[in-house]
Amino acid sequence: MSTARPSGHLENxxxxxxxxxxxxxxxxxxxxxxxxxxxxxxxxxxxxxxxxLQRRKRSADVSFLTQGITFTVYGREExxxxxxxYDLLPRVITSAEWQHxxxxxxxxxxxxxxxLHDIYNEGRILEQGFVPREIVYSCQHFRRQMRGLQVxxxxxxxxxxxxxxxxxxxxxxxxxxxxxxxxGVSYMLTNRRIMKRxxxxxxxxxxxxxxxxxxxxxxxTLKSLAxxxxxxxxxxxxxxxxxxxxxxxxxxxxxxMGIELVExxxxxxxxxVVYMRTTAGLKRVDVIYRRVDDDFIDPLSFRPDSIxxxxxxxxxxxxxxxxxxxxxxxxxxxxxxxxxYVPQIIKYYLGEDPVLNNxxxxxxxxPVQRRHVLDxxxxxxxxxxxxxxxxxxxxxxxxxxxxxxxFKRHIEANPRNYIAQPTLNFSRxxxxxxxxxxxxxxxxxxxxxxxxxxxxxxxxxxxRVALRKGSLVVNSSQGGGSKDTWVLSY
Amino acid sequence: xxxxxADSLYWMSRYLERAENTVRLLDTNxxxxxxxxxxxxxxxxxxxxxxxxxxxxxxxxxxVYEFVDQLCFDxxxxxxxxxxxxxxxxxxxxxREEISSEQWQRLNRLFHEVTKQxxxxxxxxxxxxxxxxxxxxxxxxxGVTDTTLSHGEGWQFIQIGRYIERASSxxxxxxxxxxxxxxxxxxxxxxxxxxxxIGLLRTCTxxxxxxxxxxxxxxxxxxxxxxxxxxxxxHSIRFCIDSLVNALRAVQQDSRGHHAEELMRLSGRLxxxxxxGQISExxxxxxxxxxxxxxDLCLQIHELIYEVYIRYSVQTALAM
Numbered sequence: 162m163s164t165a166r167p168s169g170h171l172e173n174x175x176x177x178x179x180x181x182x183x184x185x186x187x188x189x190x191x192x193x194x195x196x197x198x199x200x201x202x203x204x205x206x207x208x209x210x211x212x213x214l215q216r217r218k219r220s221a222d223v224s225f226l227t228q229g230i231t232f233t234v235y236g237r238e239e240x241x242x243x244x245x246x247y248d249l250l251p252r253v254i255t256s257a258e259w260q261h262x263x264x265x266x267x268x269x270x271x272x273x274x275x276x277l278h279d280i281y282n283e284g285r286i287l288e289q290g291f292v293p294r295e296i297v298y299s300c301q302h303f304r305r306q307m308r309g310l311q312v313x314x315x316x317x318x319x320x321x322x323x324x325x326x327x328x329x330x331x332x333x334x335x336x337x338x339x340x341x342x343x344x345g346v347s348y349m350l351t352n353r354r355i356m357k358r359x360x361x362x363x364x365x366x367x368x369x370x371x372x373x374x375x376x377x378x379x380x381x382t383l384k385s386l387a388x389x390x391x392x393x394x395x396x397x398x399x400x401x402x403x404x405x406x407x408x409x410x411x412x413x414x415x416x417x418m419g420i421e422l423v424e425x426x427x428x429x430x431x432x433x434v435v436y437m438r439t440t441a442g443l444k445r446v447d448v449i450y451r452r453v454d455d456d457f458i459d460p461l462s463f464r465p466d467s468i469x470x471x472x473x474x475x476x477x478x479x480x481x482x483x484x485x486x487x488x489x490x491x492x493x494x495x496x497x498x499x500x501x502y503v504p505q506i507i508k509y510y511l512g513e514d515p516v517l518n519n520x521x522x523x524x525x526x527x528p529v530q531r532r533h534v535l536d537x538x539x540x541x542x543x544x545x546x547x548x549x550x551x552x553x554x555x556x557x558x559x560x561x562x563x564x565x566x567x568f569k570r571h572i573e574a575n576p577r578n579y580i581a582q583p584t585l586n587f588s589r590x591x592x593x594x595x596x597x598x599x600x601x602x603x604x605x606x607x608x609x610x611x612x613x614x615x616x617x618x619x620x621x622x623x624x625r626v627a628l629r630k631g632s633l634v635v636n637s638s639q640g641g642g643s644k645d646t647w648v649l650s651y
Numbered sequence: 652x653x654x655x656x657a658d659s660l661y662w663m664s665r666y667l668e669r670a671e672n673t674v675r676l677l678d679t680n681x682x683x684x685x686x687x688x689x690x691x692x693x694x695x696x697x698x699x700x701x702x703x704x705x706x707x708x709x710x711x712x713x714x715v716y717e718f719v720d721q722l723c724f725d726x727x728x729x730x731x732x733x734x735x736x737x738x739x740x741x742x743x744x745x746x747r748e749e750i751s752s753e754q755w756q757r758l759n760r761l762f763h764e765v766t767k768q769x770x771x772x773x774x775x776x777x778x779x780x781x782x783x784x785x786x787x788x789x790x791x792x793x794g795v796t797d798t799t800l801s802h803g804e805g806w807q808f809i810q811i812g813r814y815i816e817r818a819s820s821x822x823x824x825x826x827x828x829x830x831x832x833x834x835x836x837x838x839x840x841x842x843x844x845x846x847x848x849i850g851l852l853r854t855c856t857x858x859x860x861x862x863x864x865x866x867x868x869x870x871x872x873x874x875x876x877x878x879x880x881x882x883x884x885x886h887s888i889r890f891c892i893d894s895l896v897n898a899l900r901a902v903q904q905d906s907r908g909h910h911a912e913e914l915m916r917l918s919g920r921l922x923x924x925x926x927x928g929q930i931s932e933x934x935x936x937x938x939x940x941x942x943x944x945x946x947d948l949c950l951q952i953h954e955l956i957y958e959v960y961i962r963y964s965v966q967t968a969l970a971m
Contacts, residue, residue: 226763227756227759227763228756229744229747402745408744412748413748415748416747422746422748423653426655427653431965438963438965438968439653440652440960443968443969
């Protein structure tokens with residue numbers, strides 16, 4: 162792998178360790194020239210002394226901690242609340258790049274909602290063989306209970322977070338869709354608030370597009386999905402509770418929207434109507450923004466051992482007395498194997514070519530593709546379709562022979578449960594290191610999409626960072642961090 | 652307001668009040684130790700233990716420093732100051748969207764200050780700085796609560812928690828002192844000297860307020876009168892019950908069944924007995940029994956609050 166230095170910036174000691182190779186660099190072009198949208202940032206960084214930068218970083222850290230902007234780490238005794246590591250340098254996206262992303266995401270979510278409506282009703286796309294039936298019916302997130310059920314405005318996915326990567330060519334591609342209970346939007350919003358305080362002048366001169374209206378848009382989306390005849394719907398956010406890793410986010414969103422944050426034990430169902438227990442007695446609930454997975458939401462209809470949900474909720478939903486966002490059974494559309502078919506799905510329902518491409522994906526259910534993967538496992542990334550957050554994953558080039566053999570056995574035993582993708586050398590953005598130097602680290606981007614009576618995508622998203630040098634894993638549960646994403650208005 | 656939220660706000664407030672009471676009790680008694688006093692250390696610290704309800708596993712073993720350290724930092728013990736603050740914060744964390752972010756930040760900072768204390772931080776000197784700093788932290792939290800949170804239902808439940816805890820702890824403190832001064836044979840009434848009365852008043856932050864009313868002439872009946880019946884002093888039982896009744900009235904909902912009536916009747920009767928009570932009468936009968944009765948009523952009020960607002964049955968609620 163050839164490494165080069167960015168040309169013309171060597172006089173900047175902070176960049177002494179900056180390297181370029183064939184991965185796309187967000188700050189420098191192919192020949193080491195700085196991209197125009199990063200010029201001002203780099204100049205500002207050069208003019209701020211290193212210890213001043215460190216001071217700002219520390220003050221931001223303290224702010225995150227005292228505000229309790231933390232996530233809960235599972236399976237550790239000590240310090241179960243941690244601040245989500247973040248990087249002080251923003252990632253900059255130009256207006257033209259964003260327009261392209263926005264168009265692609267709108268197209269994708271529209272098609273996926275049509276797809277969900279179709280498979281839970283007529284099933285035309287399966288009938289006509291554009292998507293194999295087995296893929297849908299064998300998906301662990303497919304919910305038979307949803308067949309023939311009409312959901313308000315045919316919106317299945319009201320809230321989505323789609324992970325994008327930038328490939329070596331500079332083009333954005335979709336890595337995966339998160340259509341069940343996508344999280345992280347609170348970090349997008351709080352990162353922004355802290356960054357405004359950390360680099361006020363820079364922020365002002367950059368012309369960054371605002372994202373603060375996200376919560377209002379979310380509330381509007383939820384409102385638009387209320388059951389018929391409930392013009393002033395009562396909306397709640399359902400959380401699994403204080404031990405959930407995203408609990409901070411749940412409290413944050415509920416407060417920003419001014420809605421009640423409820424747990425399963427706060428809800429009561431009577432005659433298929435959902436109520437919450439208040440000090441003034443029982444109060445009817447019309448829309449639930451649920452952050453509890455399907456499996457746990459109703460012990461009567463799904464997992465009987467769940468204590469997080471509400472017995473009878475599914476019946477109240479079926480009776481049309483309450484709306485759930487997202488609907489039950491949306492998980493089938495973010496199944497990692499189904500992902501390979503999304504370009505066909507877009508084409509089938511909208512008659513368009515996808516604006517944002519998929520990453521090349523090998524299906525283990527196909528014997529030819531499986532053979533290819535088994536033979537080349539050392540250069541591929543293998544993922545279990547039912548897992549998220551970076552669990553159940555093999556990164557070929559960083560794995561041992563024994564791990565590879567183990568995954569081969571898993572694949573052969575249960576091909577439906579795995580997919581493989583090439584190991585992507587996705588883009589890197591400048592990050593501030595502990596020692597004050599600036600080095601490139603791999604980043605992805607998760608914009609948040611709202612789908613109600615219209616599609617809203619606030620300009621930005623959560624840029625996740627693989628904090629360790631060379632690492633390709635950006636998930637927070639695996640030690641990744643985040644940075645603010647600046648979408649420019651020009 | 653969600654019942655669970657009211658419950659959490661109530662306990663957040665109670666735990667902080669409890670932490671503050673314990674800290675002041677420890678701080679005052681540590682301060683008195685430095686003066687010559689006829690009361691033995693043994694008796695003094697036994698009294699402290701009794702005042703905080705003889706928590707399980709806490710014993711007086713002869714070492715003041717170890718004793719106080721244990722009651723401050725041993726978070727395996729539910730009564731320890733750190734445990735109370737951890738529990739208060741845990742309750743706050745469950746209702747973060749219901750309290751102001753200023754409140755949360757203040758409480759969170761206090762939590763980090765208290766829990767990061769390491770063994771090496773906990774010398775006797777540091778302890779004497781630590782105790783008042785906890786009280787400061789709690790006072791700041793209360794100030795922030797009063798200035799940043801809407802004085803609606805949530806705030807009222809915070810008041811209810813604070814005043815029911817404070818009324819109970821003042822009643823218990825007085826009962827223990829009463830019991831101690833009249834039943835311990837080693838020193839009878841007149842041996843119970845000035846310093847002890849100052850200690851009692853200081854534990855309730857009442858010394859200066861008392862002097863303004865009665866001058867520095869400290870006598871048992873006046874102290875009792877002040878801490879039980881004074882209308883204006885925030886730590887007197889009467890003041891606490893008045894505040895409690897006001898808060899209960901503010902959250903009172905119409906037609907909430909007979910439990911609600913019972914709650915207003917019981918708390919109103921307690922309020923009336925304090926408002927129209929006389930110290931001579933209380934002393935004539937038996938102050939110990941009178942104080943224990945107040946403690947009982949506080950407990951019953953607590954139970955009824957649960958019946959009316961938090962644990963009510965769904966059947967009754969649907970019928971209404």
